[in-house]
Amino acid sequence: MRTVFFILALAVVLPAIPIGVWREFVLDAAQFAFITTALALSWNIMAATGQLSLAHGAFFGLGAYAAALAVNAAVPTPLALLFGAGVAAISSLLLGIATFRLHGIYFAIATLAFSEVMRTLVNKAQFVGATFGYPVPAAFGGAGGILTAYYLSVALLVLATLVSLALQRSRLHYAFAATRQGEAVARVLGVPAVRMKLIALLISSSLAGLAGGVYGMKTLFLLPPDAFGVHRAIEALVIPIFGGLYTTAGPLAGGLILVSLENVLRLWVGEGYLVGYGVVLVVAILFMPRGITGVIARARRRRKEAPGAED
Amino acid sequence: MELLLQTIINGVLAAGIYALVASGLALAVGVVGIINFAHGEFLMVGAFASYVLFIALGLDPVVSLAFGALALYLVGAATFHGLIRPVLAAPELNQMLLTFGIAVILQNVALLVFGGDTRVIYPPYQGTPIAIGPLSFGVVPLVAFALSAALLALLYLFLYRTRLGFAVRAVAQNKIAPGLLSIETSRIYLLAFGLSAALAGVAGVMLSVMLYASPHVGFLFTLKAFAIIVMAGLGNITGVLWSALILALAEAFVATYVPGGGGWVEAVFFLVIFIALVWRSWRAA
């Protein structure tokens, strides 16, 4: 909990920290970090019910394009963002209804197929620029300059974090966890598993769509492979796994670490930087499947059990 | 009429490689029980191996076929032994993510080493099509098809006419608790996975001549292979052949007859995966 608070506080005060010439670069990179971390938090919510989604690239992309469409039609920024989230949510509902009898890997593959179909459709959609790209006006018409955009992404991160925390403290936490850890048993104990999965899906996709909308307004230009690319799905899942699945602090810390690493890797190595994510994923699965928070929790437990430990 | 026949021929010839790749994946999924997201990347590695050997040593891709098969068998076996075996007892989610991570690594290492451009090989026999009446058969696709058919026949013979093949099929049908690997089963898993990679590698060598070598080709083939085996039904080896044919034909028709067909072709595969999975899940209920 302290970690969560610390990270959010850092995000809020970052522009005030004197870093001299690096300021613009850092604030810029930070926005991407916040957006990606929000996406990761949204994926984490759905993973809590045992649904492994590879469609988060699609939700992100749909949200980005829908919000961009709205803003280009002179809809005010907040409504446009909501519209983006809504479009993502509706698409996820259709996906969820079609696939709710699928589990585990088959569900994951179906979501991947869905995502790719979406990408192809947008690739062909002339009214949003197809493969040529789609320009997006800045948030709030550019008022307030760089700080507006920055704090919009902070707001996104805070929202995603609050949603994640709220779910963890509510009774839904138990329903989600039970659905994930034993769906048949959960149902026999009275948990409406299918409804829980749909709820998680809707919340998750809305947040992802929101993140996409903010992303579009940041980059000012959308391209299908960028908004819908499978690298979004990869980031969305590697971050929670690395940081610690089903927690809030995990994706937050993991996201900031990994996206920073990604930026460094990108500067250094160019195309192919995703290899870092691949390595992290493989290492995490093999050696720390519970992520960083899992490692820390285990270390804490061992310290408590160690002979001669106080308290 | 000629266009129709030509389209059909294109589809049939392409089906050879698709069936080869899909059979490899069917082995991994059916025998080892692992959804190998990195399968297409083995193909990609095979394609680049062929390219590198051609550029560096002037080695004809036909010779590279044998090399590709052997090299990828070893790669597959090593991957299985080092990375996959530890997670066989872990939840499916972990296994899936592991192979996904391996795929990401392989694809991006290729990007780092070779860059994103497609690399083409021009062996001397490439450009000359054989003409039979108004229809033309590219030499390379024709040979690739024949080779694929031969390899698949060999695979069938291996699985159904040899003792070892029988053991492989037995393991596929009788997966005991994944954590309790006997030495025999472990060896069969290794063989199956290595074989799976080798099949992909051979297909990759063929692809390097028929099309090109590129870091992005792996992911696409992984998805196509999944489409094929999901449509055939898991565990159904002969079904894979039919399924590959149908999908290759569908692809050929879309490419020929749908305006702007190129972009929609991929969507065909993805749509098929989606519909096949959803349909099966509703039917099973």
Add this chain to the structure above:
Amino acid sequence: MLRIERATKKFGGLIAVDAVDLELRPGEILAVIGPNGAGKSTLLNLLSGLYRPDSGAIRLGDLEITRLSPEARCHLGLGRAFQIVQPFPEMTVRENLLVGALYGKPSTPRPEAERRVDEVLALTGLAPRADQAAAELTLVEDKRLELARALATNPRILLLDEVMAGLRPAEGAAAVDLVKRIRDSGVSVLFIEHVMPVVRRLADRVIVMDYGKVIAEGGYADVAADPKVREAYLGKTA
């Protein structure tokens, strides 16, 4: 109170449950026994809603519940413990029970659910292990947990699947006492069992199944003496 009327369930060519009629009366402890493969677990799955019967009906009181989902049946008071115990591995014992306490009936307030959990922990003797990870329990504790989970949902009817398997005699006796106490608190119990001494001590009535059909019904002594039952278990003597 809980009735199965001519229910049939087939899996491909195999008839697992064949036109079975069965009734659980209020306040009784009913045992269902039979050789392996007789269809007992399938019966329980039909009752709890994990399978739908191909034909026939299931009634709870006056209500027909054949089409109801497992969670809906739980809300109506049907609780079930599984044979192969699968605790929620990432939760503590207390949390495992809390799931049922919170969701077993619609809109149960948190304090009430917590109280129910404490009650069940005390009843099943799991209180000392309440905050342990469920994955770390012994076999006996596992079985207790399974029973406790079902109890946490406040059922009127409890379906138990071979909860005695693997228990030593002393543990078995304790379990028998527990089930009797549960019945005395107003819960009707239907249990599947292989351990005959337990059946004799616990059951008010016994139903014997073989090849998906009910072949005998009555008190333990009557059923034990029934030649059809002997044949089912031991095979025809020459």
